Amino acid sequence: MTSSIKIVTFPGTNCEHDVLKQIQYLQGDAELIWHQETNLGSCSGVILPGGFAHGDYLRPGAIARFSPIMDEVIKFAESGGPVLGICNGFQVLTECGLLAGALSINNGLRFICKTLPCILETTQSVLTSAGQVGKELLLPVNHGEGNYICDDQTLDYLKENDLIVLTYAADINGSIDRIAGIRNKAGNVVGLMPHPERAVDPLLGYTDGQILLQSFINAAK
């Protein structure tokens, strides 16, 4: 069996097919995996896609974090496997402690659904290795709870270790330091609120997500 990227589907996930199609568009191998599974199988990478896992009840990601597959995802991440959380997936990664901080309700309460300029801040991650620091990327943003928060100590830790992967070009939701995405220290776990999978196929109007998903596919080989 060939190894592939596993795209975790929770009840309420709604971006899994978008991610699957765009990974395939970029010639990557991927398949969906249901959250009740307890084995990742022959896995080269894991993506937690966007949506509203378990209805976002309690807090986004709080219940998904305890789905059976998550123990395996955590083990895979801790062994150095590439793991990407997009939007709701980012929220799951912070809830399970693979990434620092938390995502809170947007300042102004507005649900943001816009394609917005973001700045690539580091190439030291499985999502950005093929990119260029300082490069502006136009990425679709689609969230109501994407306001990244953490305490001062954590923010210092993120900055000192180059863990901020992506920022918004302007403040859109109150996120500290306009943070749109972060990584863990090893760089194999990344979470971001914008949706790179919605900016891959030129048919959709934007292609700046290609460099991000291509980096992830490269890391998952």
Add this chain to the structure above:
Amino acid sequence: MVYQVQIIIKPLEQIANPEGQAIERALAALSFSTIDSVRVGKVINFNIRAVDSSEAHELTQAICNKLLVNPVMQYSEISITAVAD
């Protein structure tokens, strides 16, 4: 013993609370001009079986730590009342 538990989950003081701010603006628009510092949290009620109130408290605290409260942005206040043997 059965204990009735109430957990009040509040946003940490240093975290902005846009829901509270929106309610505060609405109240001001309704001429309730003496209101300020509105903060919105969550209340969770349940019954719990435990040998005594100390065990009930311990279990409730464990539940808060494990699932109900994210300490990055929230804190909780727990109240416990005995309701039946």
